[in-house]
Amino acid sequence: MGEAVEICVEQITSEGPTIHHQNSADKSKEYHSLQVIERAMRVSDIHSASVRMEECSLELDLNQQREANPQEAWLPITESRKGNFFSSLFLLLSSGIGIQALLLPVAFVALGWFWGILCLTLAFIWQLYTIWLLVHLHESVPGTRYSRFLHLSIAAFGEKLGKMITIFPVMYLSGGTCVMLIITGGGTMKLFHQLLCGDEAVCIAKSPTGAVWYLIFMCSAILVAQFCPNLNSVARVSLLGAITAVGYCTLVWALSISKGQPDGVSYDPSKAVGSKIDRVRGVLNALGIIALAFRGHNVVLEIQGTIPSNDKQPSHKLMWRGVTTSYLLIALCIFPLAIVGYWAYGNMIITNGGGLLVAFSTIHGNKIPKFLMGAIYLLLIINCITTFQIYAMVVFDNLEMRYTGKKNQPCPRWVRSGFRFFFGGFTYFVSVALPFLGSLAAFIGGIALPLTLSYPCFIWIAINKPSHSSKMWCFNMGLGCLGVGLSVVLVGAALWDLIVKGIDANFFNPQ
Secondary structure (H helix, E strand, C coil): CHHHHHHHHHHCCCCCCCCCCCCCCCCHHHHHHHHHHHHHHHHHHHHEEEEHHHHHHHHHHHHHHHCCHHHHHHCCCCCCCCCHHHHHHHHHHHCCCCCCHHHHHHHHHHHHHHHHHHHHHHHHHHHHHHHHHHHHHCCCCCCCCCCCCHHHHHHHHCHHHHHHHHHHHHEEEEEEHHHHHHHHHHHHHHHEEEEEEHCCCHHCCCCCCCHHHHHHHHHHHHHHHHHCCCCCHHHHHHHHHHHHHHCCCHHHHHHHHHCCCCCCCCCCCCCCCCCCCHHHHHHHHHHHHHHHHCCHHHHHHHHHHCCCCCCCCCHHHHHHHHHHHHHHHHHHHHHHHHHHHHHHEEECCCCCCHHHHHHHHHHHHCCCCHHHHHHHHHHHHHHHHHHHHHHHHHHHHHHHHHHHHHHHHCCHHHHHHHHHHHHHHHHHHHHHHHHHHHHHHHHHHHHHHHHHHHHCCCCCCCCCCCCCCCHHHHHHHHHHHHHHHHHHHHHHHHHHHHHHHHCCCCCCCCC
């Protein structure tokens, strides 16, 4: 770091005025003009020196960070800190919009118009507030950047408790999301193939099995991962993911409006269930659908870790701009999906498979041109592949962290590729072994829900240590406890639903 200082000083001091005065007493006017020029050049030199000092300050800040923990420069999440507003925007959009948003109209069936919109709005504000906390906790300790949720949790609660309450939800929301993306993407590939086959029985009969479609999807995702060495490089891919996410969401609700309502649409929640107990169970499951519609909290700190930071331009400023812009676009996707989906199909959305895309293709499938349905499937497949890169990067980072910690050197390229192939093979095995994992999403997701709604509140209290009588302490403590209570209720409701409805446990038999 001392060499960097010397270089900066040399560059600044070596850039001085180089005016040679003429020693002629006869030319006072010319001498006066030279003095004016010299003063102007000194001002210019002072300005250029200050600019150079700022550049050196940025360079020194980066050198200090890397000297404090050289391992940070070797790991996929923090290897490149050249992110900006647009990279954070694309990563947040791609990771924040998921196929679970297509289930929101199902929640409205149990809650009705008023309570459905109110609960969705409150959940959106709640999770946006916890993201605000995370963004500002990223550099809550001067000179330290918490670029991983696990590290922030350890700093707040200690190593033992921090790991105990954080490792499972972080790994499930990363690795588990990748498994669900394989199941969703592989299943959508099969639907896309069937659409191309049309009514040809021979083509349909020769269609690959579900396990083969999962394999095709996984190989495609891991192939893309080989060209994305770090999280910042995924931003280019996530641009495509953001476009496709907004695209298929917009197509689904816009086409639902254009085709109108089918006959027999009803909005009466009492007609959707048979008994009061079933209605209570339906309301609890509806709250779970809304709570799990928002995702991406486990990668917020990681995305912010790709943005450069210094005293004059801390990373939270650019990151918060990216968050507000991306979540405005996410709201413009999620709210129309929920409201238009419920308006178009009402209670029929349950009888047609329990999802907006399924209801749309079942009710209007014959009226929709093939190229539009194919476009929706294709956009969904591409979005799943690009989103896979973001969530898998958390696991890649963890694997490489263990390697670099033992070897005290960066991962060679062949080792990095090996980790990616290993993770792809593992997630493929889980997706084939447990193709019904989507049926357990509400139960397992409820266990991981505190990471989204509660942990940021408790971490803020633990790190900032406000007075127990302050408004922020009371607000965050109350919100965190409410999130934990909601998680317990939703896990119980999901378990209750599994007991009543049962589960089609088709081990090693993906459809």
